Every structure is written in C-alpha cells, then in structure tokens.
Amino acid sequence: MSFTIFGICAFTYRKVSIMKKAQIFAMYYQRYAILKLVPISLILPSLKDKHLSVMQQKIQIQVPPIIAFNEQLLKEEVKQFLNVKDETLFVKPLRRSIDARNRNIKVNLTLNVFVDEPLVTDEIHFDYKDVSKSKTTCHIVGAGPAGLFAALRCLELNIKPIIIERGKNVKDRRRDLAAINKDHIVNPESNYCFGEGGAGTYSDGKLYTRSSKRGSIEKILNTFVYHGASSEILVDAHPHIGTNKLPQLIENIRETILKFGGEIHFNSKMVDLKIENGAIKEICVEAENGKAEFSIQSLILATGHSARDIYELFDSKKILIEAKPFAMGVRVEHPQELIDSVQYHCNSANEVNEKRDYLPAASYSLVNQIGAYSVYSFCMCPGGIIAPCATGPEQVVTNGWSPSKRNNPYANSGIVIGLTLNDFKPFSKHGELAGLEFQKELEKSAWLAGGKTQTAPAQRLQDFVNGKLSSSLPDCSYVPGLKSVDMMSVLGNLIGKNLQLGFKEFGKKMRNYLTNDALIVGVESRTSTPVRIPRDNQTLQHPHINNLFPCGEGAGYAGGIVSAAMDGERCADKVLELNNKP
Numbered sequence: 001m002s003f004t005i006f007g008i009c010a011f012t013y014r015k016v017s018i019m020k021k022a023q024i025f026a027m028y029y030q031r032y033a034i035l036k037l038v039p040i041s042l043i044l045p046s047l048k049d050k051h052l053s054v055m056q057q058k059i060q061i062q063v064p065p066i067i068a069f070n071e072q073l074l075k076e077e078v079k080q081f082l083n084v085k086d087e088t089l090f091v092k093p094l095r096r097s098i099d100a101r102n103r104n105i106k107v108n109l110t111l112n113v114f115v116d117e118p119l120v121t122d123e124i125h126f127d128y129k130d131v132s133k134s135k136t137t138c139h140i141v142g143a144g145p146a147g148l149f150a151a152l153r154c155l156e157l158n159i160k161p162i163i164i165e166r167g168k169n170v171k172d173r174r175r176d177l178a179a180i181n182k183d184h185i186v187n188p189e190s191n192y193c194f195g196e197g198g199a200g201t202y203s204d205g206k207l208y209t210r211s212s213k214r215g216s217i218e219k220i221l222n223t224f225v226y227h228g229a230s231s232e233i234l235v236d237a238h239p240h241i242g243t244n245k246l247p248q249l250i251e252n253i254r255e256t257i258l259k260f261g262g263e264i265h266f267n268s269k270m271v272d273l274k275i276e277n278g279a280i281k282e283i284c285v286e287a288e289n290g291k292a293e294f295s296i297q298s299l300i301l302a303t304g305h306s307a308r309d310i311y312e313l314f315d316s317k318k319i320l321i322e323a324k325p326f327a328m329g330v331r332v333e334h335p336q337e338l339i340d341s342v343q344y345h346c347n348s349a350n351e352v353n354e355k356r357d358y359l360p361a362a363s364y365s366l367v368n369q370i371g372a373y374s375v376y377s378f379c380m381c382p383g384g385i386i387a388p389c390a391t392g393p394e395q396v397v398t399n400g401w402s403p404s405k406r407n408n409p410y411a412n413s414g415i416v417i418g419l420t421l422n423d424f425k426p427f428s429k430h431g432e433l434a435g436l437e438f439q440k441e442l443e444k445s446a447w448l449a450g451g452k453t454q455t456a457p458a459q460r461l462q463d464f465v466n467g468k469l470s471s472s473l474p475d476c477s478y479v480p481g482l483k484s485v486d487m488m489s490v491l492g493n494l495i496g497k498n499l500q501l502g503f504k505e506f507g508k509k510m511r512n513y514l515t516n517d518a519l520i521v522g523v524e525s526r527t528s529t530p531v532r533i534p535r536d537n538q539t540l541q542h543p544h545i546n547n548l549f550p551c552g553e554g555a556g557y558a559g560g561i562v563s564a565a566m567d568g569e570r571c572a573d574k575v576l577e578l579n580n581k582p
C-alpha cells in the first residue's frame, strides 16, 4: 500500500510544474504517515534544482505546534521540506490555523519562503490627505470602530471628519472603569461601552468576522497594524489584539485623524437633531461647557448598541426605526485548564502544561437548537475576564475580554438564546422599542438580584441545570463580586429553561463542560442592538432623511469590531457619492 502511494506521488511529481510540487508533496506527506519514514531527499530530488533554490515560493505545510511557533525549528522544517541545506532562507508566515480535532494537534501554515533571496516585506501605506481646509465635511457621532474607521476613510476621500463623542478619551476613561469595578459607580457617559474607541477599546479585540462581503477585512487589519498592532493579526486565522494593547492603538488612530486635519470633540453628546426638507440641518450637542449646535452636510450615526437615548430620541421624533431580533443569556466561566484539557485532548494537568508551552489558551464554539430557539456561545474569551458592561443605573450587564497573552486562569463565554420579535410581545406597548424594554427588564432583574450594585447574580453551572441554589461559588474573574442566587428567577422561563436545555446538550458535546467547577453570571444582554435604524441598501441613507447614514452595530449593520469598521468605511464612501451628486 505504502509503495503504491509512494509510486503515485513520484509519478505525479514528474507531471506537474515545480511550483506545484511542494504543495502536492505537503498534501501526501500530511495524509500518509509512511512517507515521513522516507528521507525527503529521495522523494523530492527535482526540488533541488537551481530554479527553485533561488526563488521565493509559497508553500503549505502542516507541522506540530512545537515547530510552528518556534522560528528556528520552523526554518529547519522548511529546509528539509524543500531539500535545501546551506542556502540562506527566510520564512514569512502568511496564514496560520490550529487543527485540534485530534489528539495529534497540528498547525496548518501557509508560508512565503525566500531561498537565497532577501526577505521582502510589504509596506503598509495609506493615502491620508490633509483635510483641514476641505470644504466637504462629515459629522460622525460616535468614536467606536465604526466612527473611527469612517473618519479614517474620510481622510482618504478628502472629506473633513468631525467626530462627536459623548465619552472621554482613552486615558480618562480608565478611571471610570476602575470606579465601576471597585466602587460600583457607573458613569452613564464613560464606561466599558462609551468613550474613545467605543465598546472596542476595552473589548477582547478578537478580529474574526464572517462578513467578508461587506468590505476588505485585510484593509481593516492592515489599518490596525499601521497603527501599532502586531503583524501576527495578518497571519492568524482567528486574530486577536487583547485589551491591554487596544487603548494605545485607538490613541494612535486619534493622532492620525487629528494630524490630517480631522476634529474630535470628546464629552459631547448628541441630544437632538433638526430636520428640514428631508435632511438633517443641525444637531444639538451637550458638552461640558453647555449646549452647542453643529450645522450638518452629512451625518454618520455610529452610536453603538448601548445608546438607548438615541433610539428613544428617534422614536419620540417619529423617525423610522425597527425592532430587531437579538440574543440574551448569561456568561459562563470555566477554569481555563479544564477547557485546555478538553480541547487539547489531555489526560493530566501535566499534559495540559506541556501543551500550553507552545499552544495558546484553548477556545470553544458551541451551538444547539432547542425547539425554535438557537442556544449558542458568543464572544468566547480564553484566558479572560468577565467585565461589568452596564451603561447606566439599575443595570448589571456582562461581557468578556482577555489580555493579548490570554493568560488569566479563566475561560469565559456568553451563552445566549436567539430571541425572535414574537418574544417581545409582552412589551408591545413600547412599539419598536419592545425588545429594548425586554433587555432593560432583564438587566434590572440582575441588578436587583445582585443587591442593587454591580455585584452580579451567579450560580454554579450544574446547580443551575439541576435547579439547585449553590451553597458557595467558585473563584471568578468578575471583579465587582458575585452573589449566589437562583438564576432561573433572574432570567425567567423563556431564557432560563432554554439555557438549561442548551447547557445539557453542550455537556454531551464537550467532555467535562457541564460541571460545578464552572459558573454562570448574569446577564449577557448586549450581544447586538435590539433596534435597527433602516437605510437604503445602495445609498446607505436613511429612507426618510437623505444626509443621515445609520452606521455600525448600533444601527444594526455590524456585529463586532471588524464589521463595524468596514461599515464605517462604506458609509464614508457613500457620503462622498452624495456630495458628488450633481
């Protein structure tokens, strides 16, 4: 059998171009272990020809993690793979993904290899223009990823961006986060969701998105690298920046916007707008030194999913908005070691430690259909922290983040139920704000159960599934503290019962997942916006207000950092189109 395979390989090798040979060999080499017993030089004699040894080429290989994450070992592996010995070799990773489906964990790598050639690195360059004197302006409300990337795109398009942001700059914001964690004080203008960089600044910084059709993911990642992110994010299949690194990147983006003539107004909250002849004429802004009016050419509204006052303002002014389905649930936290041991197929703590020497903290993604409802994991944060993400009084809200090294001893994830518009019926008297009111009620329920502070209600996972109050709680990363409660009474039957069933199913899918060493913390209520601000598919303008561009997560067009950033860029492009109209 093995000789037949070998024969086929050798035959195939003579028939195809040299550039393809390495790829074909890699495929057979991965698939048939027997090939690994044969010296590579015997299988690939033709690869040693001069043509290959003085060139750069793209190869795909699969190697054990210990090799993948060690520059020197990887170089040796590539040398062996290409059957080169003394030649100078540079290896530039292009793509990296971990395949942990089996005990024998592998890393898939796409590499650019430079043999006897200097390493070529692509310089990232953006054509930002000095817009300080530009006659075309665009006001952008909200300095989250959508707003900031809209502003950067404006610089490329020679439009002057003027950002209005209710919160503080990154540094001043830090004090308000400390006050939430230590003193249970939530500043409604400056918190985990509001302030420079929006919800993105103190987020986890996972940059993975499925919205590849909405713009160039590569450009967004390159923009982050240009502003200081590690170029590793261009390589990893699931790129991650980490909460410790994000604030500096956001500051660097601010510097670019200011340097090229844009404006940023912090501590400035949009509270009203004046519409004339189907267009916004003015917005009214509340700032530290009183109210101010800004006259508007175009407005990109990128206020995020927590700007409830914006939805209420639109509703009160009869500006078209629509209720939108969204998901709510809890955050679950396990010891990271447990998740590592399951995902990396380990039998002992020692084995986990050995594997973790070269593998990152493991993550998971779970989904299960319970009748009409989908129960799924959301924003999983390996080696992370559960964050208190309330934006106002009488709320307890969870989310998660992790540092770039993902080295905290906990693994947390939102576990949520996808709700439908039908589920908001009990709140139907609130019209299009029905889902928002449901969300408010759940957050208040958590706040009451936790003791009217940022202390969050919690229960051990198995106890929750078995309907048993936990007599004690395990250690948890949530800094404001926990109170043991019956989470069913906080969540209500719709969310609570579906979660119980969902967790039971997860327990079947993932060994040791359903354990009392894990706990659930409530509530995970801000997975996406409960309200959509409609817009035309082509022009991205609000159907009734022609210079208003609803943008990003808050308007219902993004679900994370990268998709929000891409949406910001698209809106800026449409602002230019509107301005260029005769």
Ligand SMILES: Cc1cc2nc3c(=O)[nH]c(=O)nc-3n(C[C@H](O)[C@H](O)[C@H](O)COP(=O)(O)OP(=O)(O)OC[C@H]3O[C@@H](n4cnc5c(N)ncnc54)[C@H](O)[C@@H]3O)c2cc1C
Residues within 6 Å of the ligand: 141, 142, 143, 144, 145, 146, 147, 164, 165, 166, 167, 192, 193, 194, 195, 196, 197, 198, 199, 200, 201, 202, 203, 204, 205, 206, 207, 208, 268, 269, 270, 271, 302, 303, 304, 305, 306, 307, 310, 379, 387, 389, 399, 400, 401, 551, 552, 553, 554, 558, 559, 560, 561, 562, 564
């Ligand atoms: C803890 C946490 C972890 C997260 N982790 C990830 C992750 O790993 N990966 C990921 O992709 N996403 C993550 N997210 C979600 C991500 O941060 C959001 O999807 C993204 O920030 C949405 O961008 P946005 O610009 O549309 O809105 P936002 O980031 O919400 O920004 C909106 C901005 O508008 C401002 N604003 C609101 N109202 C007004 C007003 N009236 N006047 C002026 N300004 C106003 C707000 O202050 C805010 O700065 C996380 C979120 C949190 C909270």
